Amino acid sequence: MTELTDKIYYADKNILEIIESEFELIDRKSWYRLYRNKTDKSYWRLDEWDKYQEQFFVNLESTEKWSEFNDKTLRIELLKKSRGLSDEKCIWKDCEKNALNKIVYCENHAYNEMGIRK
Numbered sequence: 868m869t870e871l872t873d874k875i876y877y878a879d880k881n882i883l884e885i886i887e888s889e890f891e892l893i894d895r896k897s898w899y900r901l902y903r904n905k906t907d908k909s910y911w912r913l914d915e916w917d918k919y920q921e922q923f924f925v926n927l928e929s930t931e932k933w934s935e936f937n938d939k940t941l942r943i944e945l946l947k948k949s950r951g952l953s954d955e956k957c958i959w960k961d962c963e964k965n966a967l968n969k970i971v972y973c974e975n976h977a978y979n980e981m982g983i984r985k
């Protein structure tokens with residue numbers, strides 16, 4: 868069993884293999900799939916595959932309104948964690964945050980304004 872210790876992951880090949888072997892599909896609704904971990908019974912949500920969108924796999928606290936759970940904060944945190952911060956400031960007007968590595972925006976402006984997901 869592979870333990871998923873973070874709250875959110877990019878659904879890369881590795882994660883998709885873990886889902887395949889260690890999770891069961893419970894439900895599908897509005898572009899999402901609800902999965903349950905076979906071992907610890909935790910619930911997770913996977914975005915339906917779309918060739919233009921990055922797919923995320925997110926841990927859910929509960930299954931209530933699971934398809935409406937807002938995971939934007941987690942997605943932004945993951946973007947920041949995966950890219951890392953540079954020493955430069957974000958170039959967005961009046962933004963005081965550091966830019967992410969290899970781009971000129973902080974995680975918030977990269978995500979919200981530029982549509983960068985990974």
Ligand SMILES: [Zn+2]
Binds near residue numbers: 959963974
């Ligand atoms: Zn910024």
